[in-house]
Amino acid sequence: AQSVTQLDSQVPVFEEAPVELRCNYSSSVSVYLFWYVQYPNQGLQLLLKYLSGSTLVKGINGFEAEFNKSQTSFHLRKPSVHISDTAEYFCAVSDAARGKLIFGQGTELSVKP
Amino acid sequence: NAGVTQTPKFQVLKTGQSMTLQCAQDMNHEYMSWYRQDPGMGLRLIHYSVGAGITDQGEVPNGYNVSRSTTEDFPLRLLSAAPSQTSVYFCASSYFELAAEQFFGPGTRLTVL
Numbered sequence: 001a002q003s004v005t006q007l008d009s010q011v012p013v014f015e016e017a018p019v020e021l022r023c024n025y026s027s028s029v030s031v032y033l034f035w036y037v038q039y040p041n042q043g044l045q046l047l048l049k050y051l052s053g054s055t056l057v058k059g060i061n062g063f064e065a066e067f068n069k070s071q072t073s074f075h076l077r078k079p080s081v082h083i084s085d086t087a088e089y090f091c092a093v094s095d096a097a098r099g100k101l102i103f104g105q106g107t108e109l110s111v112k113p
Numbered sequence: 114n115a116g117v118t119q120t121p122k123f124q125v126l127k128t129g130q131s132m133t134l135q136c137a138q139d140m141n142h143e144y145m146s147w148y149r150q151d152p153g154m155g156l157r158l159i160h161y162s163v164g165a166g167i168t169d170q171g172e173v174p175n176g177y178n179v180s181r182s183t184t185e186d187f188p189l190r191l192l193s194a195a196p197s198q199t200s201v202y203f204c205a206s207s208y209f210e211l212a213a214e215q216f217f218g219p220g221t222r223l224t225v226l
Contacts, residue, residue: 004155006155009153034212042219042220043117043203043205043217043218043219043220044203044205044215044217045217046214046215049212049214051212090155090156094212100158100161100171101146101158101215102158102172103148103155103156103157104155105153105154105155106153106155
């Protein structure tokens with residue numbers, strides 16, 4: 001069975017600072033990895049996903065993530081955050097065989113001026 | 114396209130009452146799913162469907178029923194509401210292909226007294 005662990009429940013940062021949101025996963029089969037973002041009082045929307053190929057994946061709003069198979073990690077990064085990036089971010093894994101999406105616990109990113 | 118719609122947006126129930134949360138999508142997606150979101154626990158899969166007439170259980174199916182009579186609709190039924198079912202419920206849909214992006218509805222906030 002797959003599982004996802006987001007290592008930080010809350011990440012406060014100042015505007016224009018870099019940020020990294022950490023995600024580790026466990027799975028005995030090939031997986032696909034995702035990051036979703038949830039703005040206040042909204043549903044989730046896809047930021048980026050890793051299927052195969054290059055381990056560095058670029059997404060919307062200047063976010064990128066790096067897949068590290070040996071460390072089973074898929075950390076999300078942004079070099080310079082904005083106030084508008086304040087949201088909750090979810091890492092998710094989907095197994096290659098069945099396609100079900102399993103989410104991590106979420107990380108609240110709070111960007112302060 | 115309206116995307117994924119959910120009704121109602123808010124609902125208060127008394128313990129033991131039953132109700133149905135509605136979900137509809139107009140993107141001709143084969144895959145639909147229901148999640149519940151609780152603080153610190155991320156999103157947990159309740160039930161999912163890979164097409165009309167086909168449903169299966171997710172991580173936390175107890176106390177919920179689903180059916181899929183059409184491609185567009187995927188209602189979630191609470192048979193006898195309990196306070197532990199107080200949560201925010203999200204419906205999602207996608208094409209049934211590996212690593213397909215899931216599109217989420219705006220959510221239903223349910224309180225069971």
